[in-house]
Amino acid sequence: MNTDTVGARIRYWRMRRGGMSQAVLAGLAGVSQPYVSQIESGRKTIDRRSTLVSFAAALQVTVADLLGQGTEPGDPAREGAAECVPAIWSALIEIEDGERRPSTRTQEQLTADLARTDQLRNLCNYPAMARMLPDLLLESAAAGGTVLAQAAYQAATCLRHLGYRHLALNAARVAVSAAEEAEHSAWIGAARFAYVQSLPIESASLAARAAGRSLVELQNDAGDEQVRQMLGQLHLSAALTSTVDGRVDVARDHLAEASREATSLGDPVDGGGFNGCGFGPTNVGLWKMSIAAEQGEMGKVIELSRAVRPQVLAATNRQMSYWLDLGRAFADTGRRDAEALGAFVQAERAAPVPFALNPLARDAVVALAQRARRRAVSEDLRLLASRMGIHLAA
Numbered sequence: 001m002n003t004d005t006v007g008a009r010i011r012y013w014r015m016r017r018g019g020m021s022q023a024v025l026a027g028l029a030g031v032s033q034p035y036v037s038q039i040e041s042g043r044k045t046i047d048r049r050s051t052l053v054s055f056a057a058a059l060q061v062t063v064a065d066l067l068g069q070g071t072e073p074g075d076p077a078r079e080g081a082a083e084c085v086p087a088i089w090s091a092l093i094e095i096e097d098g099e100r101r102p103s104t105r106t107q108e109q110l111t112a113d114l115a116r117t118d119q120l121r122n123l124c125n126y127p128a129m130a131r132m133l134p135d136l137l138l139e140s141a142a143a144g145g146t147v148l149a150q151a152a153y154q155a156a157t158c159l160r161h162l163g164y165r166h167l168a169l170n171a172a173r174v175a176v177s178a179a180e181e182a183e184h185s186a187w188i189g190a191a192r193f194a195y196v197q198s199l200p201i202e203s204a205s206l207a208a209r210a211a212g213r214s215l216v217e218l219q220n221d222a223g224d225e226q227v228r229q230m231l232g233q234l235h236l237s238a239a240l241t242s243t244v245d246g247r248v249d250v251a252r253d254h255l256a257e258a259s260r261e262a263t264s265l266g267d268p269v270d271g272g273g274f275n276g277c278g279f280g281p282t283n284v285g286l287w288k289m290s291i292a293a294e295q296g297e298m299g300k301v302i303e304l305s306r307a308v309r310p311q312v313l314a315a316t317n318r319q320m321s322y323w324l325d326l327g328r329a330f331a332d333t334g335r336r337d338a339e340a341l342g343a344f345v346q347a348e349r350a351a352p353v354p355f356a357l358n359p360l361a362r363d364a365v366v367a368l369a370q371r372a373r374r375r376a377v378s379e380d381l382r383l384l385a386s387r388m389g390i391h392l393a394a
Helices: 006-016 022-029 033-041 049-059 063-067 076-082 085-096 107-122 126-143 145-161 165-182 185-198 201-217 225-244 248-265 281-294 298-305 316-331 337-350 352-357 359-372 379-387
Strands: none
Touching: 006 022, 006 033, 006 049, 006 063, 006 359, 022 033, 022 049, 049 063, 049 201, 049 225, 076 126, 085 126, 085 145, 085 165, 107 126, 107 145, 126 145, 126 352, 145 165, 145 185, 165 185, 185 201, 185 225, 201 225, 225 248, 225 281, 248 281, 281 298, 281 316, 298 316, 316 337, 316 352, 316 359, 337 352, 337 359, 337 379, 352 359, 359 379
């Protein structure tokens, strides 16, 4: 059975559950039967994380199972990185177990390697990062402190975007331990942000609470600008996870705090700020778009986009996020597919690897193609799908 899309995987697991009917699945997930039919056929996409959680719970699987994260064959970028994942996992286990190998690099070489992987992170070149991480983690462990916190943070980011959330969580824990050992508040904030980001979607409530605890614990150092940037990021993460958890009032409060902090700080002059997180008014605008999408307010996503200029941020995945959310908002009604395609093309140009690996991006492109079947599929759509490894019928 073809399981290239979220809808196809939902159908696969539904049939595995004793041939459960669409009506029964709809009842368990709290949606309508026609909606299930449209999702399974690829005519509609799932726009809300909370809906994915509901489907996964109804089918007794994980959201990762529905997204195919870390398991989908056929994508060269994923397969190239997957070859390095066992070595990254082994390095993380060794570090967590307390073992430290003697360093083979000078401090200057290690600093240069960390700068190189950070550059790759900004470019979203996760396969190239994955190749560097096994040795870099072990060398950074020998140095310890903020050096290890930075390397482990990078590992968590890389693994999460490649779909290995369980390993990203391991890496985030290593980052937290190293930052706490160094007593560096800004890196503690960054590492805990990585931890919250690495938690599975099903754990949105836990993620929001973890972010909230970190916000309280770091308040004493809020006079430090780097710490303030990470407090802002934690507020944004808490806002999104609270939205997924259905606590809209709590999300609104966190978003207001993040907006207040961002207005005070402004956008980072270099487009990155501390640890390249890019906290400021522009990043807050991007998270507002994602939160509006999670609330199903696609018109608001389009409205918010008019005030956001993502190109001021250095990290290309933030630019991709802007165009992906905007494209999904345009595609929501099925009446603005040409604008949706234009946005998806921009997203793919900004960050080709994460766009191709993003299950929701793939589903959105497939949905455009399904609706275009009644007329000729445009060459732009065919080329975009081809670059993502999606094969459309001629």
